[in-house]
Amino acid sequence: MTKTQNERIQLFAALAAPFPEEAVERTDGRVTGRGYSTTGIKYQYVVDRLNAVLGVGGFRTERTITVKPITTAKGRPGFEAIAEVKLELGEWIDGRFLVYAQAWGDGGHVAMGEADSRKGSFTNAFKKAAAFMGPGRDAYRGTIDDDHVPSDDIVATTSAAVATAPLSRAAPPADSVPANDQQDDGPAVGPPISPAHPVRSRLTSRQFAALRSLSAKAGYEPSSFKTEMRRRFGVEPGYLSARDASIVIGEMLAGMNGHGAREVG
Amino acid sequence: MAADDGLTVSVSQLKEFMICPRRYQLHRVLGIEPAFTPTPLALGSAAHAGFAAIYTSIKNHGEATPLDQVIQVFRDDWAVAVDAPVPLRLDEDAADPVDTGVRMLTAFHAHVAAAGPVNVVAVEMPFHGVELHDPDTGEILDEKLGGVVDLVLAEPAGITGAGGQMRNVIVEHKTAARKWTSDQLDHDFQVTAYQIAAKAIGLGDDVGLRLQVVTKTKQAAVIVDDVVRDELAEVDFLRTAAGVLRAVGAGAFWPVRSWACKTCQYAHACSTGRR
Numbered sequence: 001m002t003k004t005q006n007e008r009i010q011l012f013a014a015l016a017a018p019f020p021e022e023a024v025e026r027t028d029g030r031v032t033g034r035g036y037s038t039t040g041i042k043y044q045y046v047v048d049r050l051n052a053v054l055g056v057g058g059f060r061t062e063r064t065i066t067v068k069p070i071t072t073a074k075g076r077p078g079f080e081a082i083a084e085v086k087l088e089l090g091e092w093i094d095g096r097f098l099v100y101a102q103a104w105g106d107g108g109h110v111a112m113g114e115a116d117s118r119k120g121s122f123t124n125a126f127k128k129a130a131a132f133m134g135p136g137r138d139a140y141r142g143t144i145d146d147d148h149v150p151s152d153d154i155v156a157t158t159s160a161a162v163a164t165a166p167l168s169r170a171a172p173p174a175d176s177v178p179a180n181d182q183q184d185d186g187p188a189v190g191p192p193i194s195p196a197h198p199v200r201s202r203l204t205s206r207q208f209a210a211l212r213s214l215s216a217k218a219g220y221e222p223s224s225f226k227t228e229m230r231r232r233f234g235v236e237p238g239y240l241s242a243r244d245a246s247i248v249i250g251e252m253l254a255g256m257n258g259h260g261a262r263e264v265g
Numbered sequence: 266m267a268a269d270d271g272l273t274v275s276v277s278q279l280k281e282f283m284i285c286p287r288r289y290q291l292h293r294v295l296g297i298e299p300a301f302t303p304t305p306l307a308l309g310s311a312a313h314a315g316f317a318a319i320y321t322s323i324k325n326h327g328e329a330t331p332l333d334q335v336i337q338v339f340r341d342d343w344a345v346a347v348d349a350p351v352p353l354r355l356d357e358d359a360a361d362p363v364d365t366g367v368r369m370l371t372a373f374h375a376h377v378a379a380a381g382p383v384n385v386v387a388v389e390m391p392f393h394g395v396e397l398h399d400p401d402t403g404e405i406l407d408e409k410l411g412g413v414v415d416l417v418l419a420e421p422a423g424i425t426g427a428g429g430q431m432r433n434v435i436v437e438h439k440t441a442a443r444k445w446t447s448d449q450l451d452h453d454f455q456v457t458a459y460q461i462a463a464k465a466i467g468l469g470d471d472v473g474l475r476l477q478v479v480t481k482t483k484q485a486a487v488i489v490d491d492v493v494r495d496e497l498a499e500v501d502f503l504r505t506a507a508g509v510l511r512a513v514g515a516g517a518f519w520p521v522r523s524w525a526c527k528t529c530q531y532a533h534a535c536s537t538g539r540r
Contacts, residue, residue: 200514205271205407212270230296238272239294239513 003100006213013210014053014253016134017246019045041136043123049135053250054089060097061126062086065118070110079114083107083121087129105129203238203245211237211245214252273393273411274510276455282509284525290518291531299530301354307346308362309440312479313415314342315370316438317389319377320416324385332374339366365481369440372485373477386417386433395465399507400500408510414459417468418475434473435459445478450490457494457502 003011023045050059064084071077084106090099107124111117131137203211215225215237229237233244240248282289291297318338322330330338343363347353355362377383395410416436421429437456439445445453456474463472478488512518526532 200511201516202514203272205409208272209270226296235294236296 010210011253012134013206014246014249016137017207018242020243040139043127046127046130046135052247053253055254057092059089063122065121067114067117078110078112079117080110081117081121083125085125085129101133103129103132201241203240203242207245208238210249218252272408274408275412276458279506279509285521286518287520287535288529288531291534297531297534299351300533301530302346302351304353304355304362307353308366311339311342312366312369312440313438315339320385320388324388329377335370335374336367339370368485369479373479373487376487384419386419388416390414390417392462392466395462397503397506400503406507406510410458410462432471432473433468434475435463436475436477439476439478441478442481444480444488450492454502456492457498460494461499
């Protein structure tokens with residue numbers, strides 16, 4: 001199963017489309033006790049993106065996880081898990097998964113329970129592997145849009161008094177171990193900078209180009225595609241939100257890959 | 266330059282947003298059908314078809330199309346506007362628009378004949394994919410500038426044209442109720458945008474800019490103004506484009522209430538609570 005260069009570019013554009021603000025998770029190193037802050041995309045949003053763009057069954061993972069018991073500096077028992085995850089994009093044909101793209105990711109996680117440490121290490125490694133294909137790449141580039149920073153964060157981190165500003169919740173001891181893995185590690189980041197411009201919700205130029213190309217391939221006349229987008233989203237194609245554009249691109253790619261209906265809608 | 270499949274912005278889009286962001290939203294974003302086509306818009310479009318016919322003939326045949334043919338081009342274009350699904354809104358107090366158009370084209374045809382030979386490079390020349398940036402941050406904007414230049418002439422560079430140097434002159438045609446004011450000539454950013462585009466599409470770094478304004482007065486007149494746009498004007502345009510595009514990107518479309526609301530093509534949809 002091969003893809004043309006153009007198809008790969010369009011696939012990447014759909015996979016790498018910006019995530020909504022609610023998909024972004026941040027941890028404060030002073031709260032988690034890890035000593036560094038992180039910004040990342042929530043695991044389920046990455047999974048949803050893969051499903052939306054590739055269709056259910058359009059990817060698979062293989063994992064190798066090693067776990068070892070540890071004792072924290074304060075003498076508490078815990079587990080450290082290290083996962084190696086292989087993420088493959090492809091298609092199931094006659095019971096065989098034909099791969100056209102593959103990436104590896106490593107991740108680790110420490111938790112008080114072994115299951116939580118395994119789970120956390122997997123999601124971390126999975127997100128790293130997925131970033132190779134586009135979803136969540138901004139987190140690892142450190143370029144998650146500043147618009148995602150909650151307004152309170154902007155005020156706090158751009159203030160000269162940030163270093164002494166009280167936290168909204170009490171920081172646990174520096175060597176404490178998170179009780180579960182809901183706060184997965186993302187890449188370490190510095191303080192966000194003040195946004196230079198207001199939130200952009202409009203689709204990107206690349207998304208628009210992908211929409212035009214894919215809709216033409218799907219057999220749409222420009223006028224009928226406009227009508228369809230207005231029916232579904234109430235706006236002209238050039239003014240879709242980045243999120244809606246990502247959904248439509250994913251649907252059309254899925255339709256062309258045989259994962260779903262050919263029609264958008 | 267090849268057509269760009271990505272997001273494009275035109276000068277008319279920027280101007281429409283600056284007149285009224287809500288109007289821009291109704292027209293461009295929501296795709297609302299206008300209730301009518303204003304007569305000046307249709308008249309200007311039909312007159313432009315006549316102007317283009319004259320210069321296309323000069324480019325292809327070395328001489329202007331005869332006046333009767335130019336007027337026929339105008340009438341044909343006007344007929345399309347009259348028969349269009351969106352109705353024309355005629356101003357009962359104004360002169361017959363066809364008579365006005367014929368007067369304008371007659372004056373323009375005479376002006377071209379009197380001006381002598383010209384070297385036509387292009388007529389109705391489209392351009393796409395011109396990169397814009399925010400002059401304050403350096404950020405490359407996602408939308409690329411596109412548009413259509415009415416006319417490009419090649420003329421001797423400098424006052425005397427000494428040395429045989431030629432340069433391109435971008436000519437924009439305007440139809441107007443009266444002569445443009447000096448403020449309009451100084452600040453209209455369409456020619457500024459085209460000066461920026463000219464560099465990107467290979468027309469040269471030192472293009473001339475000319476406005477040929479044809480008035481709709483009883484004695485139609487053609488007023489030719491050569492204008493200059495300096496670096497500050499280009500920065501102004503880029504700052505304007507960046508600001509408008511940021512507002513559009515963020516979905517900021519506020520209404521501007523004014524006398525113009527009474528004649529707005531989208532007034533029927535403006536106050537109905539649509540988002």
